[in-house]
Amino acid sequence: MSQKVTSGLTHECGVFGAIGTEFWPSDVDISQIILIGLEALQHRGQESSGIVTTNGTNFNIQKGMGLVRNIFNNENMKKLTGSMGIGHTRYSTSAASEQVNCQPFFVHSIHGSLAVAHNGELVNKNGLRKMVLGRGVGLSTHSDSELITQALCLNPPEGEINGPNWPARIKHLMQLSPLSYSLVVMLKDRIYAVRDPYGNRPLCLGKILPLDRINGFSNNCPVEGWAVASESCAFLTHIKYVREVLPGEIIEMTKGGIRTIDVIDRPEGKSPAFCIFEYVYFARPNSVFEGQEVYSVRAQCGIQLAIEKPVSADIVGSVPESGNAAAHGFAKQSNIPFGELLTKNTYVGRSFIQPTNRLRQRNVSLKFSPIGVNVAGKRVILIDDSIVRGNTIGPIIKLLRNAGAIEVHIRVASPPLQYPCYMGINIPTKEELIANSLDLMDLASHIGADSLEYLSVEGLVKAVQRNAKSENNKIGHCTACLTGNYPGGVPCEDEW
Ligand SMILES: O=P(O)(O)OC[C@H]1O[C@H](OP(=O)(O)OP(=O)(O)O)[C@H](O)[C@@H]1O
Numbered sequence: 001m002s003q004k005v006t007s008g009l010t011h012e013c014g015v016f017g018a019i020g021t022e023f024w025p026s027d028v029d030i031s032q033i034i035l036i037g038l039e040a041l042q043h044r045g046q047e048s049s050g051i052v053t054t055n056g057t058n059f060n061i062q063k064g065m066g067l068v069r070n071i072f073n074n075e076n077m078k079k080l081t082g083s084m085g086i087g088h089t090r091y092s093t094s095a096a097s098e099q100v101n102c103q104p105f106f107v108h109s110i111h112g113s114l115a116v117a118h119n120g121e122l123v124n125k126n127g128l129r130k131m132v133l134g135r136g137v138g139l140s141t142h143s144d145s146e147l148i149t150q151a152l153c154l155n156p157p158e159g160e161i162n163g164p165n166w167p168a169r170i171k172h173l174m175q176l177s178p179l180s181y182s183l184v185v186m187l188k189d190r191i192y193a194v195r196d197p198y199g200n201r202p203l204c205l206g207k208i209l210p211l212d213r214i215n216g217f218s219n220n221c222p223v224e225g226w227a228v229a230s231e232s233c234a235f236l237t238h239i240k241y242v243r244e245v246l247p248g249e250i251i252e253m254t255k256g257g258i259r260t261i262d263v264i265d266r267p268e269g270k271s272p273a274f275c276i277f278e279y280v281y282f283a284r285p286n287s288v289f290e291g292q293e294v295y296s297v298r299a300q301c302g303i304q305l306a307i308e309k310p311v312s313a314d315i316v317g318s319v320p321e322s323g324n325a326a327a328h329g330f331a332k333q334s335n336i337p338f339g340e341l342l343t344k345n346t347y348v349g350r351s352f353i354q355p356t357n358r359l360r361q362r363n364v365s366l367k368f369s370p371i372g373v374n375v376a377g378k379r380v381i382l383i384d385d386s387i388v389r390g391n392t393i394g395p396i397i398k399l400l401r402n403a404g405a406i407e408v409h410i411r412v413a414s415p416p417l418q419y420p421c422y423m424g425i426n427i428p429t430k431e432e433l434i435a436n437s438l439d440l441m442d443l444a445s446h447i448g449a450d451s452l453e454y455l456s457v458e459g460l461v462k463a464v465q466r467n468a469k470s471e472n473n474k475i476g477h478c479t480a481c482l483t484g485n486y487p488g489g490v491p492c493e494d495e496w
């Protein structure tokens, strides 16, 4: 066991849960639904993955290091039987990228077995760790997700008269630690879907429909089961998106259906704080948050960027993938044609979420090649969603110049990243963020750009909140890595 030593802006995890309703054993192929869901959430974590299923008595577990498709095969999938299950795809934040930290975590408690999958990071994990250890619990890793699992095994302060009170345990955890998590917690007969009171990490709910109803969905359509996922892009085949889990909401999913157990409040005066970087970079463009597709928000960021920081050129292109939508928006607003400037090797994964800088740099050089016909002799505007360490943009500018670009203007569809994230995205030190070591002019010349401009914080918030809706009309976003305003205050060194 070791603590995570590398740092840098990477990703988050993906969580998924599914349960068959009415009759158990369920006709729904639960483990396949989870597998497909995890593959669709692969962009949220590439390091390890796992599935736990149960038929109400035995729990079946399969976890491993690597991509989802490399861990699960026909053989081990056959063992993942059961009428419900949860899954996880991990990008490490709080403990090393090792087998021992793979999720879901699974433990036996006095009241039966418990499996937990977690996306996020507890801002007060050190304090909570001391508290849990102080209650006589042994922990086997540095993972804050194991800590959550063990904290759920503790009796709530009010005690339990008639057997375990899992909702009270979950509420107790939420009071002990308000940020940041989306959780799926599975017991032998139910799954709890839990989103932290700030709604910092995404989580949404879907209905599993009969296969013959895929095209003929109506609100009265019979339901074969329920699913929860970090992003709606994980609802493929016959799962219909229903809604987001509300900030602070605890949903209980059983074979009888679903019900909201409680919605836990934020501290007085605090607004919701959904991670704005989900829109900028993390999420798949077809996922829906707050009633809007991520793609449309990214395109709006590009429009806003063209309004704020116009420049004359012959062609607008993007750094694929997350920069694509903003580039289309920028091109449209500035009346300059969009063209592909780079082709991406699709066999190379996301660079930003690699666990070490060496891997991230290797990724970048393998990943992009210029498209000569769109670049040679042109003044190009290149749009990326973000600059973090600067690993990506500099080498790409060199590629474009070598391919004959006569001017390269960089426009970034988010503001400079200047502050660490303590909530599940690996932005740990100010020093690593290139916007903190070089000012705009110096950074432009460092990366070899003719000009470099960013979207403003106000412009980003405007693009995100323009069409955002929520069930309870409360909208609010975390912008801490851009502004230093942390939704739950700045955790002290000892706490984080
Ligand atoms: O400044 P840097 O430290 O290089 O990080 C920023 C880059 O990393 C991300 O891309 P990534 O390759 O992770 O994913 P993508 O293919 O979805 O854009 C992001 O979209 C930027 O391109």
Ligand SMILES: NC(=O)CC[C@H](N)C(=O)O
Binding pocket: 011, 012, 013, 090, 091, 092, 093, 094, 095, 101, 118, 119, 120, 121, 122, 143, 144, 145, 424, 425
């Ligand atoms: N990226 C995440 O959400 C990580 C979850 C958890 N903190 C871990 O490191 O496993």
Ligand code: SF4
Binding pocket: 200, 274, 275, 276, 277, 278, 420, 421, 422, 423, 424, 425, 478, 479, 480, 481, 482
């Ligand atoms: S600090 Fe940035 S990356 Fe972290 S939760 Fe807030 S907006 Fe997201």
Ligand SMILES: [Mg+2]
Binding pocket: 319, 320, 321, 322, 323, 384, 385
């Ligand atoms: Mg990128």
